[in-house]
Amino acid sequence: MREREERKEERLVALVLDSISLRRNNSWIVRNVTLRFDRGKTYAILGNNGVGKTTIVNMIMGLEGYREHEGRIFLDGEDITALPVHQRARKGITLLWQEPARFQGLRVIEYLTLGGKLAVNPRILEDVLKAVGLNASYLEREIDESLSGGERKRIELASVLLLKPRYAMLDEPDSGIDLMSTEMIKDIFQRLKTAGSAVIAVTHREEIALLTDKAFLVCGGMVVKEDSPKEVCEYYKTLCDWCDHVNKPEEAQMG
Amino acid sequence: MRIGSNYSKEFQRIVEIYERAGGDAANLLKGDVASIIVSGQKVLGLNNVRGVSMESFSKDDVVIVKINVGDRVHIPSPTHLCVGALDKVGEQRIRFEIEVGEESEISFLSHCSFPFADDFAHIMEAVFHLRKGAKVFYEDHHFHSDSGGTKVRTSYSVILDTKSHFENRFYLTRTRVGRLELDMESHNNGEGSVVHLETKVYERADDRVEVREKLYLNAPESSGILKTAIFATDSSYANVVNEAYGNAPHVRGHVECREIVKGDEVQVGTIPVLRMRYDTSELTHEASIGRVNAKQLQTLMAKGLTEDEATELIVKGMLR
Numbered sequence: 001m002r003e004r005e006e007r008k009e010e011r012l013v014a015l016v017l018d019s020i021s022l023r024r025n026n027s028w029i030v031r032n033v034t035l036r037f038d039r040g041k042t043y044a045i046l047g048n049n050g051v052g053k054t055t056i057v058n059m060i061m062g063l064e065g066y067r068e069h070e071g072r073i074f075l076d077g078e079d080i081t082a083l084p085v086h087q088r089a090r091k092g093i094t095l096l097w098q099e100p101a102r103f104q105g106l107r108v109i110e111y112l113t114l115g116g117k118l119a120v121n122p123r124i125l126e127d128v129l130k131a132v133g134l135n136a137s138y139l140e141r142e143i144d145e146s147l148s149g150g151e152r153k154r155i156e157l158a159s160v161l162l163l164k165p166r167y168a169m170l171d172e173p174d175s176g177i178d179l180m181s182t183e184m185i186k187d188i189f190q191r192l193k194t195a196g197s198a199v200i201a202v203t204h205r206e207e208i209a210l211l212t213d214k215a216f217l218v219c220g221g222m223v224v225k226e227d228s229p230k231e232v233c234e235y236y237k238t239l240c241d242w243c244d245h246v247n248k249p250e251e252a253q254m255g
Numbered sequence: 256m257r258i259g260s261n262y263s264k265e266f267q268r269i270v271e272i273y274e275r276a277g278g279d280a281a282n283l284l285k286g287d288v289a290s291i292i293v294s295g296q297k298v299l300g301l302n303n304v305r306g307v308s309m310e311s312f313s314k315d316d317v318v319i320v321k322i323n324v325g326d327r328v329h330i331p332s333p334t335h336l337c338v339g340a341l342d343k344v345g346e347q348r349i350r351f352e353i354e355v356g357e358e359s360e361i362s363f364l365s366h367c368s369f370p371f372a373d374d375f376a377h378i379m380e381a382v383f384h385l386r387k388g389a390k391v392f393y394e395d396h397h398f399h400s401d402s403g404g405t406k407v408r409t410s411y412s413v414i415l416d417t418k419s420h421f422e423n424r425f426y427l428t429r430t431r432v433g434r435l436e437l438d439m440e441s442h443n444n445g446e447g448s449v450v451h452l453e454t455k456v457y458e459r460a461d462d463r464v465e466v467r468e469k470l471y472l473n474a475p476e477s478s479g480i481l482k483t484a485i486f487a488t489d490s491s492y493a494n495v496v497n498e499a500y501g502n503a504p505h506v507r508g509h510v511e512c513r514e515i516v517k518g519d520e521v522q523v524g525t526i527p528v529l530r531m532r533y534d535t536s537e538l539t540h541e542a543s544i545g546r547v548n549a550k551q552l553q554t555l556m557a558k559g560l561t562e563d564e565a566t567e568l569i570v571k572g573m574l575r
Contacts, residue, residue: 063553089559101550106572114560115568142572163558 020071030221042199044209052221053202057169061095092166100152109139128161149176171202206233269294276398278366290335317348326356339368351381355389362392373404385419397427405433417445425454428574432462440469443477450479455574458491470499472506481510486570490520501531511541
């Protein structure tokens with residue numbers, strides 16, 4: 001009884017994944033993942049391509065095709081497993097996609113303010129654009145093929161900053177952005193952290209993982225190590241570079 | 256612009272609906288802007304500027320407006336065409352004959368408003384002839400009644416001489432449609448002529464839309480793009496037929512139709528037709544029918560918008 005109470009207490013100010021698993025075509029994509037993310041801290045979900053990192057954050061966001069899973073997800077004490085995407089977002093979770101979508105005809109200002117639903121001071125708009133390396137002239141641009149993937153990624157990052165989520169999940173936040181921008185990513189992490197958000201960065205790059213407070217190494221849909229980013233990166237570098245444990249959870253567990 | 260004293264009340268009301276439809280009435284009254292106001296079967300006012308000659312008359316219950324732009328004339332401000340009716344029931348027939356001289360450039364901004372129509376038909380025919388090197392941009396915004404009682408039959412026919420350029424944008428996105436039959440055809444008869452026709456419609460309730468666009472690329476090096484985007488909701492119906500004919504060498508044509516549907520009772524369809532005679536030419540088509548792109552939808556929902564709110568925003572961009 002007391003143990004249950006303590007567990008409940010722990011979930012009150014955190015995003016908690018309680019043994020979540022997802023199976024597709026008779027194989028496990030994510031298996032028995034239990035994680036906890038506290039607000040005001042930064043995390044890395046590290047791993048090679050195809051190991052299930054993106055699937056984990058898609059499950060947390062509740063995206064279509066990722067909601068029929070085993071296990072439960074708690075947000076600040078509330079079981080959100082059954083909630084649709086927009087309700088999870090309204091409770092403070094958001095997701096930056098690895099490859100942001102294009103929106104033909106939609107201007108950046110409309111996108112950032114969600115068609116006017118998000119009241120934002122123009123100075124704050126300029127400030128967040130500056131933080132992602134863009135200027136105010138982008139506000140009138142359309143989010144179509146005229147913007148590069150990197151520019152769209154920066155706009156997504158600006159959107160996350162504006163939304164001030166409690167839990168910001170950033171899938172490969174630096175992809176499409178040149179290597180010189182690692183500093184910028186670091187600043188964004190810091191900015192979100194200072195505002196009290198938890199940052200959950202999905203990455204295959206050690207440089208990004210090393211910017212965080214804690215790292216989880218994923219292999220074959222399972223968390224195989226959690227520790228300081230330095231320790232996890234060392235493990236990743238030594239054991240994962242050559243390894244082919246992609247989507248083979250049982251073997252990964254052995255590894 | 257001079258308004259006949261017996262039309263002053265009607266003019267006021269038509270100006271009101273013009274402004275409600277997004278038009279800027281001040282432009283209708285400016286002396287240096289060419290404009291015409293047609294209410295029902297009456298021409299309430301008309302203003303010509305240097306280089307543009309407009310005249311109107313009625314024949315067999317059809318209002319005929321002839322617009323002639325001389326050679327090498329560049330009209331900086333758009334020519335405003337304010338067309339509408341205040342009646343609930345009735346019919347308006349109107350024909351525009353527009354001739355643009357060599358190397359001239361002009362743009363038209365047309366607003367067609369039928370805010371009270373319960374059973375009102377607007378039958379409009381526009382015939383354009385662009386001489387060598389002429390450039391025309393024509394934008395047509397429609398605003399119909401909420402009852403769905405507006406019936407519009409509009410046809411555009413464009414003849415393009417050498418190196419002329421025509422762009423047309425037709426929008427019916429802010430109000431209900433009612434019934435719409437839209438026929439557009441471009442005859443690219445001059446070498447290197449270019450046409451771009453774009454149609455955007457948002458259908459609600461039991462609106463019905465028929466779009467037929469034809470592109471005849473009759474001269475070498477001519478090119479054209481036909482694009483239609485329709486957002487069909489509720490129990491609306493849409494049928495789009497885009498045809499492109501490559502009748503000369505080295506022509507390029509592209510037809511595109513995108514129909515986004517929402518609801519289980521919509522009926523939409525599209526048929527692209529491409530015919531070509533020369534192996535140096537290229538015709539392409541792109542067509543899609545389906546719900547709003549899932550990634551776009553979920554991206555916005557992950558920011559807190561409901562599915563309906565996200566759809567509205569995506570469609571707003573798409574139909575702009």
